[in-house]
Amino acid sequence: MTIAQRLADLGITLPAVATPAAAYVPFARTGNLIFLSGHIAKQDGKAWVGQLGLTMTTAEGQQAARAVAIDLLGTLQAAVGDLARIQRIVKVMSLVNSTATFTEQHLVTNGCSELMQQVFGQEVGAHARSAFGVAQLPMGACVEIELIAEVA
Numbered sequence: 001m002t003i004a005q006r007l008a009d010l011g012i013t014l015p016a017v018a019t020p021a022a023a024y025v026p027f028a029r030t031g032n033l034i035f036l037s038g039h040i041a042k043q044d045g046k047a048w049v050g051q052l053g054l055t056m057t058t059a060e061g062q063q064a065a066r067a068v069a070i071d072l073l074g075t076l077q078a079a080v081g082d083l084a085r086i087q088r089i090v091k092v093m094s095l096v097n098s099t100a101t102f103t104e105q106h107l108v109t110n111g112c113s114e115l116m117q118q119v120f121g122q123e124v125g126a127h128a129r130s131a132f133g134v135a136q137l138p139m140g141a142c143v144e145i146e147l148i149a150e151v152a
Helices: 003-009 058-080 105-125
Strands: 027-030 033-040 086-097 128-134 143-151
Touching (some): 027 058, 105 143
Antiparallel strands (some): 033 143, 086 143
């Protein structure tokens, strides 16, 4: 099954690359690696505002992380032209806007990690990962995720 077929089966249409909100580019390539800038969670085209442990549950955070993953895939496709060229999702770094007592950042981030594995398969989609709790994110977003991928 192709990546396009997997996306269709999951009901996912990839978005266009978002315009950066500050002085950076959406992605940078060096050699065979593509570094995607952090993408914040969005709902209805606006920042998905919330704080895990205060105004959001872990399950809601997972949905937000999945939404970020879809945006990341759109940017990755724009960077390489065809997602079939991805040899490996190398690393995901997730920042979760959370209270000092919230300890499930890793579970929130699964929303992104699990989608990457569904889209690319276990061998290509499995990746190294970090998940951090932070006091705040740009525009009050609940989750921000960046990604590194290897291209054929």
